[in-house]
Amino acid sequence: MLTRKARPLVRNRPDAASGEQIPPEDPPRPTTKERRPADAADRSGHIRLIDLTKRFDAVNAVDGINVEVHAGEFFSMLGPSGCGKTTTLRMIAGFEHPTSGEILLDGRDVASIPSYKRNVNTVFQSYALFPHLKVFDNVAFGLRRKGVSRHEVRKRVADALEMVRLTGLENRKPAQMSGGQQQRVALARAIVLHPSVLLLDEPLGALDAKLRKALQVELKALQQEVGITFVYVTHDQEEALTMSDRIAVMNAGRVEQVDEPQRVYEEPETMFVADFLGVSNVMDAVAGPAQGGACRVRLDAFELRADCGDLAASGPVKLVIRPERVRLEPHGTLGENRIPGMVERWVYLGNAVQLLVHLACGADLQVLIQNSGEGIPFVQGTPVGVHLPAGALRVLSSAPAGAPPDRGRGGPPAK
């Protein structure tokens, strides 16, 4: 956890001396969990993207997306390379002009506002520090350009460096620092300007896995402390799940789902989302009509009860279950949603064991069992009962990728 004496960067107010936006004395901003959604639109740092499109010649980099980011939220845009994450971020920053659509920052259309006037800062993967300037001067650079007084610059730079745990390294040059430290300088340089929105484009992408994990925790703590809106671009699903309040999963220029991490992972709305976030077992099945969010699903000769959310259509569907949600039981165990199977492969992973189980309905399932140290009885060649709990089974449309899911949710936000 980060500790700092500096007061949180909450709602800005103008400084009479410099005209600079400085934070108020009180009250401290509530954490994300304490905030009521009704407040969100009134607070600075609220973003709304409406039918936003960016075309580069024949490429639809961003294809009519509708997204709302609440003030003070840690919002991630997650998707594979080339899905349009960076282009979306660059349009919010003002580095790229939309082909069509609107970007509202705190309710104001920013189409005609140049990037440097948007009260939005960007942190890039490449750090983009000035190599000839010391850490202090790198962080102070933006403040000095804005004409902030020397006294105020000293105070704010000290506060920012304390927040990112770099106090004492003010006189180093970037080349004398590690990658993680340089990225902290880049963060300090951005937050020292008290933006209402911080855009982060794969900021941890150049770091090794261990440092990356450590900085994920720090970055999340920093965001909660400063309370400004973070829009974070990543292709790393674990990173997005760990840090975000909500995630927009993007695919080929479109947003497939916007939800809290747990919902995106446990209740994916499309096959793309189910597949992109972690490992999913996918089986072809036929669904009966839904009743109260549940339906009967036929898997070869077996009938199962499953959660079908708000999927309206019955007929051919994809049945999805995560490996860690499958339960293995002794062969012959009776009950709902049980199918006989055979353990075909057994892989020791250290903290868990991964099994490949062939089901009597013909499907193969990956199963993950945590290693509790008590031994796992289901070795290769063991006949087992496979329990697929109804709450863990997700029924998804079998429409091809890119086709809109047949669901009631979604649609553009009201203006």
Ligand code: ATP
């Ligand atoms: P990555 O994770 O690899 O950075 P991304 O999801 O951020 O990918 P974008 O960089 O937004 O994706 O690119 C989306 C699409 O737009 C890609 O097909 C890319 O080649 C194309 N694209 C981006 N910038 C330009 C440009 N300036 N000119 C032409 N095509 C571009």
